[in-house]
Amino acid sequence: MDYQFLWRPVFQSLPDMLDAAWITLEVSILSMLAGTFLGLFLYFFRTSALWPVRFFAGVWIELARNTPALFQLFFFKFGLGAFGIFIESYFVVFIALAFNTAGYMAENFKGGFNAVPPTQLRAARSLGMTFFQTQLYIIVPQVMRIIYHPMTNQFIWVILMSSLGMLVGLRELTGETQFLSSKTFRTFEFFAATAVIYYIIAKIALGLMSFIGWRLFKGPQ
Amino acid sequence: MATSVEVFSNLQASDLLFLGEAALKTLEIAIVAISIGTIFGTIFGWLLNAGNLAVRLVVNGFLDVFRSVPLIIQLILFDSFIAIAGFPLPAFWSGTIILSIYTSALVAQVALSGIEAVPLTTRRASRSLGMTYWQDMRYIVWPIGLRAVLPAWVGVALSVLKDSALVSVIGYTELLKASQILITRTAETFTVLAVAGLFYFALSYPISKASSYIEKRWQQ
Numbered sequence: 001m002d003y004q005f006l007w008r009p010v011f012q013s014l015p016d017m018l019d020a021a022w023i024t025l026e027v028s029i030l031s032m033l034a035g036t037f038l039g040l041f042l043y044f045f046r047t048s049a050l051w052p053v054r055f056f057a058g059v060w061i062e063l064a065r066n067t068p069a070l071f072q073l074f075f076f077k078f079g080l081g082a083f084g085i086f087i088e089s090y091f092v093v094f095i096a097l098a099f100n101t102a103g104y105m106a107e108n109f110k111g112g113f114n115a116v117p118p119t120q121l122r123a124a125r126s127l128g129m130t131f132f133q134t135q136l137y138i139i140v141p142q143v144m145r146i147i148y149h150p151m152t153n154q155f156i157w158v159i160l161m162s163s164l165g166m167l168v169g170l171r172e173l174t175g176e177t178q179f180l181s182s183k184t185f186r187t188f189e190f191f192a193a194t195a196v197i198y199y200i201i202a203k204i205a206l207g208l209m210s211f212i213g214w215r216l217f218k219g220p221q
Numbered sequence: 222m223a224t225s226v227e228v229f230s231n232l233q234a235s236d237l238l239f240l241g242e243a244a245l246k247t248l249e250i251a252i253v254a255i256s257i258g259t260i261f262g263t264i265f266g267w268l269l270n271a272g273n274l275a276v277r278l279v280v281n282g283f284l285d286v287f288r289s290v291p292l293i294i295q296l297i298l299f300d301s302f303i304a305i306a307g308f309p310l311p312a313f314w315s316g317t318i319i320l321s322i323y324t325s326a327l328v329a330q331v332a333l334s335g336i337e338a339v340p341l342t343t344r345r346a347s348r349s350l351g352m353t354y355w356q357d358m359r360y361i362v363w364p365i366g367l368r369a370v371l372p373a374w375v376g377v378a379l380s381v382l383k384d385s386a387l388v389s390v391i392g393y394t395e396l397l398k399a400s401q402i403l404i405t406r407t408a409e410t411f412t413v414l415a416v417a418g419l420f421y422f423a424l425s426y427p428i429s430k431a432s433s434y435i436e437k438r439w440q441q
Binding site for chain 2: 071078192
């Protein structure tokens with residue numbers, strides 16, 4: 001092995017990489033939030049009485065869950081380009097990850113809402129609560145508790161998958177690494193450093209989600 | 222097409238065949254990686270259950286890396302590392318190796334929760350009936366645990382099938398890469414991507430439906 005590892009260019013570019021890591025974090029958090037809200041709507045659409053609404057939600061959920069995230073990314077980037085719709089890379093990543101997350105979160109919400117016994121809804125209503133009070137104080141808190149763990153997994157997944165931004169030209173952490181490594185040809189060193197940064201980000205995100213969960217639900221899951 | 226410059230050629234029927242073959246390549250790398258990954262993942266899962274503290278920490282720490290670093294980074298890192306080390310592999314094999322380790326990291330968790338799904342009292346009962354540790358594993362833990370986690374395993378397998386699209390990054394011409402090649406030649410972006418998406422859907426959707434059907438039947 002006559003390869004000389006050269007780490008100096010990596011250390012010199014570390015500030016740029018950390019800046020790019022913020023973009024990764026930002027786009028991940030935004031897509032996760034949007035995806036969760038959309039997922040909730042999709043779940044309600046899926047249980048709607050109107051079949052076109054049900055059908056729309058069904059198509060979205062199945063497409064999101066049964067095609068690769070990279071395919072979805074390419075579709076929003078290049079596929080829509082065929083219709084003259086050109087979206088900036090940042091929004092492509094945001095839209096694709098939100099689209100994907102919505103599909104998975106809709107399934108999570110389904111599991112969560114199904115796990116709350118319907119008798120509770122009737123009990124709350126007969127105590128004089130309105131429909132929205134029942135949802136807000138009785139149903140949703142329990143659903144949140146049930147889906148919090150899968151939601152955490154989804155969030156970590158979104159952070160990791162935002163790395164695909166590199167392939168549509170977004171200079172988030174992976175894209176930036178690709179750019180920097182192409183200047184110096186130190187591919188291994190740069191991507192090793194990026195791997196470490198991702199690992200740390202994933203661990204911090206996991207710790208933060210556990211902490212928030214612990215505060216929200218008073219005690220460990 | 223008289224006005225356009227003859228850079229792009231139109232889509233032909235043979236292009237569909239090209240995409241179909243690429244879909245088979247996706248299926249091929251996914252099946253190999255899922256098989257190897259499942260075998261190792263089950264062993265890792267068993268180690269996480271039966272190993273002592275040191276073994277559990279080491280195995281979990283090792284697998285955790287593969288669950289916490291984007292797959293695309295793992296692929297690029299491994300590909301550049303074997304090039305540095307002087308053992309360049311064909312893209313299929315470097316892709317298979319990383320996908321297999323990635324799969325085994327996910328399957329290990331599934332296998333662990335499968336073993337843990339069997340109540341300890343059930344296992345004690347089988348042992349006090351005179352079963353050996355491996356008999357208990359084979360005839361008690363395996364059938365009960367398998368039922369508990371088969372849907373989760375199918376989920377892992379499907380996500381690996383889809384994640385195999387990332388192997389295109391290190392130069393393996395699977396379905397998504399093939400669609401990009403076609404797009405470069407024909408500039409029919411939407412059509413080609415839609416067909417590629419349909420292929421993925423056709424591979425993934427029946428399996429996911431079958432899985433939820435089996436899950437429902439087992440719950441009855």
